Amino acid sequence: MVREVEGYKSAEHTKMYGLTRDVERGVRMALDEGNGRRLYRLIRPLHSADFADLVERYSGQERRLLVTVVGKYFDPDILAELDHAVREEVLTYLSEEVLIRAVSALPSDDVVEVIGELDADRQQRLLQVIPEADRVLVEEALAYDDDSAGRLMQRETVTVPLNWTVAQTLDFLFNDTDLPDEFYDIFVLDQAGRPSGQLSLSRLLRTERPVLVSDIMSTRFHRVLVHMDQEDVAMLFRQYGLVSAPVVDENNRLVGMITVDDVVDVIDEEAEEDLMHLGGVGEDDLHGGLLDTTRSRFSWLVVNLVTAMIAAGVIGIFETAIEKIVALAVLMPIVSSMGGNAGTQTLTVAVRALAMRELTATNASKFIVKETMVGSFNGIAFAFIAGTVSWIWFGDLQIAAILASAMVINLVVAGVFGTMIPIGLAHYRLDPAVASTVFLTTVTDVIGFLTFLGLATYFLM
Amino acid sequence: MVREVEGYKSAEHTKMYGLTRDVERGVRMALDEGNGRRLYRLIRPLHSADFADLVERYSGQERRLLVTVVGKYFDPDILAELDHAVREEVLTYLSEEVLIRAVSALPSDDVVEVIGELDADRQQRLLQVIPEADRVLVEEALAYDDDSAGRLMQRETVTVPLNWTVAQTLDFLFNDTDLPDEFYDIFVLDQAGRPSGQLSLSRLLRTERPVLVSDIMSTRFHRVLVHMDQEDVAMLFRQYGLVSAPVVDENNRLVGMITVDDVVDVIDEEAEEDLMHLGGVGEDDLHGGLLDTTRSRFSWLVVNLVTAMIAAGVIGIFETAIEKIVALAVLMPIVSSMGGNAGTQTLTVAVRALAMRELTATNASKFIVKETMVGSFNGIAFAFIAGTVSWIWFGDLQIAAILASAMVINLVVAGVFGTMIPIGLAHYRLDPAVASTVFLTTVTDVIGFLTFLGLATYFLM
Numbered sequence: 001m002v003r004e005v006e007g008y009k010s011a012e013h014t015k016m017y018g019l020t021r022d023v024e025r026g027v028r029m030a031l032d033e034g035n036g037r038r039l040y041r042l043i044r045p046l047h048s049a050d051f052a053d054l055v056e057r058y059s060g061q062e063r064r065l066l067v068t069v070v071g072k073y074f075d076p077d078i079l080a081e082l083d084h085a086v087r088e089e090v091l092t093y094l095s096e097e098v099l100i101r102a103v104s105a106l107p108s109d110d111v112v113e114v115i116g117e118l119d120a121d122r123q124q125r126l127l128q129v130i131p132e133a134d135r136v137l138v139e140e141a142l143a144y145d146d147d148s149a150g151r152l153m154q155r156e157t158v159t160v161p162l163n164w165t166v167a168q169t170l171d172f173l174f175n176d177t178d179l180p181d182e183f184y185d186i187f188v189l190d191q192a193g194r195p196s197g198q199l200s201l202s203r204l205l206r207t208e209r210p211v212l213v214s215d216i217m218s219t220r221f222h223r224v225l226v227h228m229d230q231e232d233v234a235m236l237f238r239q240y241g242l243v244s245a246p247v248v249d250e251n252n253r254l255v256g257m258i259t260v261d262d263v264v265d266v267i268d269e270e271a272e273e274d275l276m277h278l279g280g281v282g283e284d285d286l287h288g289g290l291l292d293t294t295r296s297r298f299s300w301l302v303v304n305l306v307t308a309m310i311a312a313g314v315i316g317i318f319e320t321a322i323e324k325i326v327a328l329a330v331l332m333p334i335v336s337s338m339g340g341n342a343g344t345q346t347l348t349v350a351v352r353a354l355a356m357r358e359l360t361a362t363n364a365s366k367f368i369v370k371e372t373m374v375g376s377f378n379g380i381a382f383a384f385i386a387g388t389v390s391w392i393w394f395g396d397l398q399i400a401a402i403l404a405s406a407m408v409i410n411l412v413v414a415g416v417f418g419t420m421i422p423i424g425l426a427h428y429r430l431d432p433a434v435a436s437t438v439f440l441t442t443v444t445d446v447i448g449f450l451t452f453l454g455l456a457t458y459f460l461m
Numbered sequence: 462m463v464r465e466v467e468g469y470k471s472a473e474h475t476k477m478y479g480l481t482r483d484v485e486r487g488v489r490m491a492l493d494e495g496n497g498r499r500l501y502r503l504i505r506p507l508h509s510a511d512f513a514d515l516v517e518r519y520s521g522q523e524r525r526l527l528v529t530v531v532g533k534y535f536d537p538d539i540l541a542e543l544d545h546a547v548r549e550e551v552l553t554y555l556s557e558e559v560l561i562r563a564v565s566a567l568p569s570d571d572v573v574e575v576i577g578e579l580d581a582d583r584q585q586r587l588l589q590v591i592p593e594a595d596r597v598l599v600e601e602a603l604a605y606d607d608d609s610a611g612r613l614m615q616r617e618t619v620t621v622p623l624n625w626t627v628a629q630t631l632d633f634l635f636n637d638t639d640l641p642d643e644f645y646d647i648f649v650l651d652q653a654g655r656p657s658g659q660l661s662l663s664r665l666l667r668t669e670r671p672v673l674v675s676d677i678m679s680t681r682f683h684r685v686l687v688h689m690d691q692e693d694v695a696m697l698f699r700q701y702g703l704v705s706a707p708v709v710d711e712n713n714r715l716v717g718m719i720t721v722d723d724v725v726d727v728i729d730e731e732a733e734e735d736l737m738h739l740g741g742v743g744e745d746d747l748h749g750g751l752l753d754t755t756r757s758r759f760s761w762l763v764v765n766l767v768t769a770m771i772a773a774g775v776i777g778i779f780e781t782a783i784e785k786i787v788a789l790a791v792l793m794p795i796v797s798s799m800g801g802n803a804g805t806q807t808l809t810v811a812v813r814a815l816a817m818r819e820l821t822a823t824n825a826s827k828f829i830v831k832e833t834m835v836g837s838f839n840g841i842a843f844a845f846i847a848g849t850v851s852w853i854w855f856g857d858l859q860i861a862a863i864l865a866s867a868m869v870i871n872l873v874v875a876g877v878f879g880t881m882i883p884i885g886l887a888h889y890r891l892d893p894a895v896a897s898t899v900f901l902t903t904v905t906d907v908i909g910f911l912t913f914l915g916l917a918t919y920f921l922m
Contacts, residue, residue: 053700202634239478242722243704260722267732271733286819297803312792312794323787332790345741349746374751381759385766
């Protein structure tokens with residue numbers, strides 16, 4: 001059941017990253033001494049992603065010191081690497097001057113992310129000092145929904161007209177000074193600015209100069225609609241192994257491009273969301289403050305308290321039986337616990353399969369049948385095991401038989417509801433990860449107590 | 462708490478993918494009619510990734526029919542797209558002839574994956590018929606560990622010597638016929654075959670022809686060691702936003718390259734693993750057969766049964782108290798359930814943070830303190846709420862006070878163990894996702910029942 005986690009504390013790990021244990025130790029000491037000079041010397045050579053990690057690991061005054069010590073040498077890329085909640089804080093430590101420099105240095109998708117997190121006041125001031133052209137782009141992007149392709153994309157693209165040759169394209173790429181730093185594909189546009197094809201650089205390099213780009217471009221490429229949800233964008237990149245994709249508006253005109261590095265972040269975010277929601281926590285939990293975390297956990301636990309109260313209410317119905325046969329009180333949590341766990345197994349598989357679009361209308365019924373069968377088989381197995389143990393324990397065959405029956409029923413119920421709840425939520429376009437667990441455990445607790453105590457009351461009283 | 466799941470059943474979704482509802486419906490009908498001609502007509506235009514999805518959604522005879530109908534037109538790329546468990550099955554449906562064609566058409570990383578899944582007999586037969594050069598490469602790759610960079614990488618790379626100019630490099634790229642289909646970076650090698658730098662195609666295209674590649678290559682690039690775990694590779698790509706990276710052996714000589722599309726698959730796999738393990742299921746669960754799934758779920762539920770029995774044993778100690786005050790039996794699951802849920806919240810955050818390397822030795826103690834505080838705050842809040850409700854319910858202030866005290870204790874315990882268990886497991890290089898939940902719920906159940914029933918016995922009996 002257990003497996004080595006390679007990398008954690010491993011030598012390889014420390015060698016691969018700029019943020020080694022030695023650097024971390026040095027930073028710790030420099031912070032304790034308040035030695036800004038030493039701190040600066042340690043931080044300077046770090047990659048922006050590593051420095052961002054360092055900033056995330058500290059908080060409060062220490063975090064502030066880390067940021068201010070780098071001062072005007074602050075690398076704008078760091079902002080793009082920081083976790084959302086941490087970036088909001090770091091932005092308050094930066095001078096207007098550094099912010100303006102960041103806005104002109106970063107690609108437009110990062111600029112939009114940064115500016116979107118400033119308060120309205122600072123946002124306005126910053127928008128006034130950046131160049132007119134940039135401002136229009138940023139304002140346009142801010143108008144798109146938070147999790148849309150429009151927010152994810154960068155406006156900088158490399159495009160050529162349909163009637164160009166390879167030679168013209170190569171000359172253009174060589175001479176134009178306004179191209180993005182990194183790009184992998186060229187988009188070929190028709191006269192109306194609509195992408196007609198996509199051409200990878202490796203393909204371009206391997207074609208003779210007089211050939212028309214329209215003859216070598218791929219026409220079976222994948223467009224991203226600007227209003228598309230980022231989750232769908234990730235699905236598209238994953239499904240077709242894309243490295244970059246053009247983003248188009250409702251008139252099919254090119255408005256930007258999305259590259260795979262942005263998509264990797266989305267994939268991480270979405271996976272984190274599902275995991276966190278199933279565990280009953282929000283996404284920003286790790287980097288949230290003490291009170292924010294307490295509050296967000298609280299609301300989830302309130303729901304759970306209501307669930308637990310309902311289950312307790314069910315037990316309350318059978319007070320008389322428990323008073324007479326105290327063994328019932330001892331054994332009843334076994335039934336509910338096994339149901340809850342078997343249901344969670346099913347639920348987890350369903351939530352992941354829904355997220356990865358592997359569970360669809362086509363195979364939903366097959367999945368439900370399979371899970372119900374698994375529930376029945378394991379229900380019978382555990383009825384036997386738990387029945388035998390309880391028989392030995394309390395020496396009462398009747399109680400053992402009742403426990404066994406309740407076990408079968410609850411594990412079948414767990415299989416059925418473990419599939420139906422997430423599929424039902426997804427059908428009504430609700431996130432299956434958020435609410436499934438509560439619904440499920442309510443069902444398995446209630447059914448668990450109800451069948452076990454109910455059968456006991458019926459047969460033994 | 463609930464949020465729309467965009468894409469599920471949405472119009473956008475169906476438009477973006479080749480596998481539309483109409484195609485699915487058509488396939489369903491063709492399968493029911495056993496109409497191979499019609500099936501073939503529907504399947505032919507599908508992208509290999511979409512066809513792979515289709516194959517995954519069916520099973521048994523229908524799956525076999527889907528694969529055999531495509532017959533000798535079977536696109537080898539489909540094999541690369543299929544889920545591991547499904548691929549094993551599909552491989553048994555394919556003729557030797559199709560397999561040989563697949564091996565020569567696929568990039569070496571996919572070939573290794575496919576061949577690695579054949580039984581020893583077929584593996585040998587296939588290795589004998591493929592070209593000598595390919596065979597050596599495949600055999601070498603098969604010698605690497607299953608989840609290592611060596612398995613993930615492709616052997617095909619684009620390399621140039623240090624002393625070449627941009628012009629020489631461009632000519633080479635144009636003329637060499639043996640280059641990979643898609644590449645984004647060129648690796649610049651010294652005389653011993655060790656990478657000295659990495660050069661992106663976009664950079665190459667924008668530099669004047671007489672310039673030496675050594676003058677424009679990036680020397681701060683990231684090497685992947687061939688024995689590195691794929692999880693570490695994913696971390697590296699994610700951390701530094703890489704699109705491709707050279708893979709080197711222990712002598713720092715180039716042996717292959719890894720591209721971001723392979724890494725996206727790894728990221729998905731790792732996220733799935735954590736989610737599944739926390740939910741008590743294995744990774745291959747969705748595509749596993751009925752009996753395999755039942756068996757793998759069974760072993761997890763056995764562990765849970767033992768846990769539940771231990772908790773029941775604790776209740777058993779207090780039989781006398783329960784017999785006298787039956788309200789204890791009604792209220793006791795509330796304490797254990799709240800502890801279990803609060804602990805799961807903490808645990809989930811810890812497991813994710815460990816996987817993303819955001820929780821390290823540097824900030825572990827800070828994290829533990831924060832979680833303990835959150836546990837205390839929410840413990841006090843829920844002590845008050847649950848205490849009041851139970852006071853109203855049973856009209857007994859003493860029982861209410863005991864419930865409140867047990868609640869505080871169990872929620873603090875949940876915070877402490879919810880952090881310590883995963884951190885402890887990771888410290889001993891065990892996967893925190895696999896075993897944490899069992900340990901945690903054992904603790905919160907036992908402590909929950911012990912404090913509540915123990916305090917009741919002490920004060921009320």
